[in-house]
Amino acid sequence: MTPQIRQYLLVTGNYWAFTLTDGALRMLVVLHFHALGYSPLQIAMLFLFYELFGVITNLVGGWFAARVGLNHTMNIGLFLQIAALCMLLLPSAMLTVPWVMAAQALSGIAKDLNKMSAKSTIKLLVPKEAQGELYNWIALLTGSKNALKGVGFFLGGALLALFGFHYAVMGMALMLLLVWVVSLLMLKGDVGKAKNKPKFTEMFSKSPAVNTLSAARMCLFGARDVWFVVALPVYLAERLGWEPSQVGGFLALWVIGYGMVQALAPRLTGATSVAKEVGKVPDGRNAFAWAAGLTLVPVAIALGLDYPVQGKMMTGEIILLGGLILFGIVFAINSSLHSYLIVSYAKEDGVSLDVGFYYMANAMGRLLGTVLSGWVYQRYGLEACLWISACLIALAAVVSRQLPRHPRPI
Template sequence: MSEKSEIQLESTTTSLQQNEKNAEPHTINVQENLETSELKKETNNVAAMRNFYVISFGYIFFTLTDSGLRMIVLLQLYDKHFNALQISIMFTLYEFFGVIINLTGGIMGSRLGIRVCLVSGLFVQVVGIAMLCGLKDKWSSWSSLTIIIYVTIAQGFSGIAKDLVKLGGKSVTKLVTKDDNLYQSALFKLVAWITGAKNSVKGAGFFWGALILLYAGYIPALLILLAMNLIIIPFALIYVDHDLAVSKSKKKLTFKEIFNKGRDVNILSFARMFLFGSRDLWFEVPLPLYLRGPVGWSYLGTGAFLAGWIIFYGVIQSTLFLKFITLETNFTLLIIILIIGLFIFAFIFAINSSIHSFLILAYCHKDKVAMNVGFYYMANAMGRLVGLIVGGVLYYYFELDACLWASVCALIFCTIVSCFLGPIPENQDEQAKP
C-alpha cells in the first residue's frame, strides 16, 4: 500500500472516530430528554390524582355535613310547629343561590381555579352554621316571620357553599382523565364512583344529623358539623393545585357564551332540570314531614329511611347493580306500596343521574369544564328550586299524592327532552364545537 493511501485511511478512521464522539453527547441528550419527559409526565399524573383524591374526599366529607345540617334544620323546624309551606320557603334561598352560584361559580372556577371555589365554599358553610347557632335562645322570643327570614338567609349561605364545593367535586373527574378517544370508559367509572359515593354519604348524613340532634341537642349538633367543615380546609389549601381548572383562554365572556354551551349541553341541562325537579317535588320537604307527621315516625326512623333511600340510590349510581331489599311486613299496605315505589324510583333515577353526570363531562371541553359543569348544575339547582316550592305548596294544600303525580309529569318532560340529545363526541375537537 502506498504512503498516500495509508494517510487517507488514517484520515478516514480519525474522522469516523470524531463523528462517533460528536454523536455520543447527542444520544445522551436525547435519552436525558426522554427520561425528563417521562418523569414530568409521571409527576403530572401523580399531581392530577392527588387533586382528585383531595377534592373528591373533601366533597364527600362536606356532603356528610351538609345533608346532616339539612336534616337537623328540617326536624327542628317541624318540632317548632312550622308547616310544610313555611319550611319550603326557608329552603328557597338555598336552592336559589344554587342557580346563581352554579352559573357564576363556573366562571369563577375558570378564572381562579377549583381550589378557590372549594375553600370559599367551606368558609361560607361555616358562616351559615354559625348563624343557625344564633337561634339558640330566639325560638320563643322572635316572631315566626323573623325566624323564617333568618333561617332563609342562613340556608342561603349553605346553598352558596354547597354549589361552590360541588363544582370542584364534579369537575375534577374530567381533569384527571386522558384526552384520547378511549377516555369515556374511565371517565364514566370515575363519575359513577364519585356521584354514587357522594349520594351514599348524603344518605348517611341524613341519619347522622338525626342521630346527633337526638342525642346531643340542637346547638352541640351544629357545632359538630361546623368543626367537621373546618377540618377539610387545610388539606384543600395544601394539596390542591392553585391553577387547577383555570381556563387558558383570556378573552372576556359574552352573555351569549355564558348561556349557549352548545346544543347537547343545553338540552342535557334542560332535561336535568326536569329530572331533579321530579325528585324534589316530594323528597326534600313533603316526604320527611309525612313520615314525621301522619306516619308518626321518630327522628331516627325518619332519618334512617331517608338515609336508606339515598344510600340505595348512591349504590346504584356507583355500581349500577341492584341488590335485593327486604322490607318489614308490619306497616300498613299504603306505607309498603309507598316504600316499594320510592325504591323503584331511586333505582331508575340513579341510573339516569349517572348517565347525565357522565354526558355533561363527555360533551364539554377540558379548558372550559368548570364553566360548562357550572351551567349544567345551574339547571340542576333550578329544578330543585322549582321542585321545592311546588312540592311544598302541593303538600300543604293537597297532601303527598299530588306531589307524586307532579313528579310523574316532570319525568315525562325529562324523557321527551332527552330524546333530542346528540351522540357522544369522539375527541376533544368535536367537544369544542358549539
C-alpha cells in the same frame, strides 16, 4: 401516584366531608323546625334561598372557576359552609325565618361551588378517548357523594336526638374547619384555569347538547324534589307516626342505596371501564329510555295510595316504601347517566363553564321541586306531588330525545 391524582383525591375528600355536613344539616333543619311547629310550606321556604343561590352560584361559579382555578372555588365553598353553620348557633328564639334562609343561602352557594369543582376536575384527568373510564369515575364520585349524603341524613337525625340542634351544628362546624385548614395547606390553585380568560357573557353555554341536557336535568330533579324534600319526611312523621330518628334513618338508608346504585350504573347500563369505543358508553338514546321507564314509578305509587282497600294505612305504607325503593334505583341510573354526559359534552378548556351551566339547571329544578313540595303537599297531599313528579319526568324524557346519539353499527 401522580400529583394530578393526589390533587384529585384531596378534592374528593373535601367533597365527601362537605357532603356529610350538608346532608346532616338538611335533616336537622327539617326535623328541628317541624318540631317547633313550622308548617310544610314554611319549612320549604327555609330552603328557598339554598336552591335559589345554588342557581346563581352554578351560573357565575363556572365562569369564576375558569378564571381563578377549581381549587380556589373548593376552598371558598368550605369556608362559606362553616359560616352558614355558625349562623345557626344562635339560640332557637333568635333563629327567625329570614335568618335561617340567609344561612341556607350561604350553604347553597357553598354546596354548588364544591360540587362543580369536584366534577369538573375529573374531565382534566381522564384521557379524551377513555370515555368508559370517565363514565366509571363520574359514577363512583356521584355515587359515593350521595351515599355519604345518606349517612349525613342519619347523622342529622341521630345528632338531633342525642345532643340537640345547637351542639349538633357546633360539632359539624368544628369538623369542617379542620378540613378547610388542611385544604388550604395542600391544594394547589391552578387546576381548571382556562388558557384564555373567559368573558362574563361566556357563562351561558353555546352547546346545543349541553343546553338540551340541562333542560332535561332541571325537569328530572324537580320531579324528585317535589315529593322527596318536604312532602315525604313530613308525611312519614304526620300520617304514619314515625319518630324523627326513624324518618332520618330511613331516608339515610334510601340515599345510601341510591348512591350505591349510581356507582354501579356503568355495569347496569352495559358500559365497562376499559371501553374506548364510542358505542360502549351512554348517549341520548339511553337517557330517553331510562327517563321514560322512571315516569311509570310515581304514577304507580300515586294510584296505589288512592286505591281503596282494607287496612289502607298499612297497605299504603308498603306501597309507598316499596315504590320509593324502586324510584331510587331507576332515578339513580338516570342521574348517573346525566352526570357522565355533561362531563363528556363539556369542552376541555374552561370545563367549569359548561358544568356550571348544567348544574345551574340542576339547582333550578331543585328550587322548583322544593317550593312545590311544601305548597302542593300542604294543599293537596302526597298523591298530588307524585302526579306532578310523573309529569316532570315525562317532560325530561321528551327533551332527552333531542340529545346526540351514537351511530348504530351496520
